[in-house]
Amino acid sequence: MTATLLDGKATAALVRAEIRDRVAALRKRGVAPGLGTVLVGDDPGSRAYVAGKHRDCAEVGIESIRVDLPADATQQDVEGAVARLNADPACTGYIVQLPLPKGLDANRVLELMDPDKDADGLHPTNLGRLVLGVPAPLPCTPRGIVELLRRYGVKLDGAEVVVVGRGLTVGRPLGLLLTRRTENSTVTLCHTGTRNLAEHTRAADIVVVATGHAHMLTPDMIKPGAAVLDVGITRTEAGLAGDVDPAVREVAGFLAPMPGGVGPMTRAMLLANVVETAERFAE
Numbered sequence: 581m582t583a584t585l586l587d588g589k590a591t592a593a594l595v596r597a598e599i600r601d602r603v604a605a606l607r608k609r610g611v612a613p614g615l616g617t618v619l620v621g622d623d624p625g626s627r628a629y630v631a632g633k634h635r636d637c638a639e640v641g642i643e644s645i646r647v648d649l650p651a652d653a654t655q656q657d658v659e660g661a662v663a664r665l666n667a668d669p670a671c672t673g674y675i676v677q678l679p680l681p682k683g684l685d686a687n688r689v690l691e692l693m694d695p696d697k698d699a700d701g702l703h704p705t706n707l708g709r710l711v712l713g714v715p716a717p718l719p720c721t722p723r724g725i726v727e728l729l730r731r732y733g734v735k736l737d738g739a740e741v742v743v744v745g746r747g748l749t750v751g752r753p754l755g756l757l758l759t760r761r762t763e764n765s766t767v768t769l770c771h772t773g774t775r776n777l778a779e780h781t782r783a784a785d786i787v788v789v790a791t792g793h794a795h796m797l798t799p800d801m802i803k804p805g806a807a808v809l810d811v812g813i814t815r816t817e818a819g820l821a822g823d824v825d826p827a828v829r830e831v832a833g834f835l836a837p838m839p840g841g842v843g844p845m846t847r848a849m850l851l852a853n854v855v856e857t858a859e860r861f862a863e
């Protein structure tokens with residue numbers, strides 16, 4: 581048996597079609613949503629992601645404002661860009677592409693963003709709102725994972741979920757999202773300090789891997805029929821590699837592959853956050 585693919589590419593296209601209608605409705609009311617991006621340096625991966633975000637915006641009718649700074653930009657330069665986007669009425673939401681080059685303080689930059697323009701849901705105030713259960717923009721990758729599972733009817737209520745990785749953008753906030761009453765999953769958050777990882781993953785109905793270690797989740801580590809979501813990206817000479825060993829496909833019940841799984845959903849949820857922020861402004 582081969583796993584049913586959780587097709588993030590096709591699902592993200594459906595989400596974008598829904599967002600296009602909401603953008604059109606906002607425009608009729610005289611509100612034009614605009615996404616800003618701040619990109620520092622010339623990492624090819626980061627450049628490609630940011631370019632993709634602007635392409636997505638064009639497709640759904642969101643204006644985009646691009647701020648590119650050189651690799652030797654100072655902390656002050658980045659903070660200046662943030663201050664300008666905070667003040668720019670054409671920018672209804674923006675992101676600072678992470679990671680920033682070494683020597684720059686990303687936490688300080690995130691603190692200075694207007695939390696009501698935070699399209700990534702990574703501002704400390706919005707992470708706090710997530711903990712408190714107050715409506716706020718949600719981190720894009722966790723939101724994309726929940727949306728993908730929902731649309732394929734994978735049950736979250738009561739599910740045993742193992743998340744591997746405790747990073748700021750995926751693992752840590754995903755645990756918070758899935759344990760809300762609305763999702764109602766039981767979450768085990770595993771990381772490099774976890775003893776006997778396989779014992780945890782083998783007990784899970786859903787396994788989400790976001791470690792950045794290529795092919796680390798092997799078929800022996802999962803329960804047959806489990807849903808597996810691959811959030812890892814490693815650039816190798818042979819191309820991109822996910823965190824999930826390709827042979828997992830023969831054991832899992834559902835698989836969100838990399839590429840074509842969670843990545844496109846992450847981008848679609850960024851658009852959703854921008855539209856929702858603009859809708860809140862328009863109220």
Ligand SMILES: Nc1nc(=O)c2c([nH]1)NC[C@@H]1CN(c3ccc(C(=O)N[C@@H](CCC(=O)O)C(=O)O)cc3)C=[N+]21
Nearest residue numbers: 675676677678679700720838839840841843844846847
């Ligand atoms: N402030 C900030 N917000 C982010 O959301 C953020 C970030 N910084 N820094 C980097 C990570 C990474 N990330 C991805 C989004 C989409 C794909 C994606 O669409 N991937 C495609 C193709 C991958 C490729 O070809 O490179 C796929 O999986 O099918 C990948 C990675 C967002 N991130």
